[in-house]
Amino acid sequence: MNDPRIQDADPEIASLIEKEAKRQHEKLRLIASENYAPRAVMEACGSVLNNKYSEGYAGRRYYEGQQNIDEVEQLAIERLKSLFGVDHANVQPYSGSPANLAVYFAFLKPGDTVMGMALPSGGHLTHGWNVSITGSYFNSVQYGVRKDDHRIDFDEVARLAREHKPKLLFCGATAYPRLIDFDKFAEIAREVGAILVADIAHISGLVAGGAHPSPVGRAEVITSTTHKTFCGPRGGMILCDEKHKAAIDKAVFPGLQGGPHNGTTAGIAVAAKRAATDEFKAYAKNIVENSRALADRLLHHGFALVTGGTDNHLAVIDLTNKGVTGKKYAKALDRAGIVCNYNSVPFDPRKPFDPSGVRIGTAAITARGMGKDEMVRLADWMNDVAENLDDEAKLASIAAAVKEMCDAFPAPGLDVR
């Protein structure tokens, strides 16, 4: 049978994959939602599990031949239950957004009221932002951060919750550099009879590793991606109390999806096993320490940080005082081998496609084993870039120095050196 390797079957794609591996090796990847999945996770994802259909849940499938898949999915579920200390885990959502959509489908009818953090304050699209299905099929009420310190405005959360009585209250964020106070959210949700949903997409690795307080026991439903700080495959999960198990499972399948991606499920199981180790705890702690070290050195260089710093893996830089827009700075950084995304800052006077800030994160660079010394060098380079935005020779020389540092810290899961 003719079954060539990708190098022969499709040299164009093979070469692009190789180039991408090289790019991921020689750049400092600061996109806060990205990481390096370990080799074992990648192997699970690219395995024969890809070939199996298994609509339904273990022991209750619509197709035969589930002898191995049922065990894979059960392992993923049991490991997550014990890792996070929850009653139930659903590992089938295709990603973070479908996981959230399943929660809407489990508890709301179109037009029902949901509350979440507004996108410009650091919330996610799926928390009811207007361009998302969650903001157009549901009655969405959005809270934000305070003007003076950019922290979540709990007075506003409580006031809006009392006024609008949402059925679901979402907390958790995509560009918020501080700890999420799950106790305060739980108190408000309880008062107004809302189900509190903690979306820990960005921080699930920190929660699992003990570097961020856990929402378990506070939020009745917890959603997450599995590919951010959690270091797993691209996927999603929903953790919940026993009383919501049936509604959540039914909402994911048959409510929203067909067959689960079994390779991904296996990758989640591998990631969950690793997340229970002391090595992972140290990783989670190092992410936050590196984030603080990077933030401190950026402050030293006169960069303005949203909320003045960070408690987690990410920071948002407001570049207004540096006289450059987020987009121009992100593009110059990319030419210097430092990759991040431009990002709105709270109360940003500029448009989302050309905002005032950039968002940075330390999950991926910490996965390479980089530490405080490297964070200082990185912040110094970031300052050099801000001062030499149009000096291509200078940017190229920084990129060369970045590559040299990256050569000393090989990334997990990559085959280039």
Ligand SMILES: *Cc1c(COP(=O)(O)O)cnc(C)c1O
């Ligand atoms: C990343 C993210 C998601 C969505 O994840 P996708 O896998 O990109 O769909 C949902 N919620 C939050 C808070 C996120 O940061």
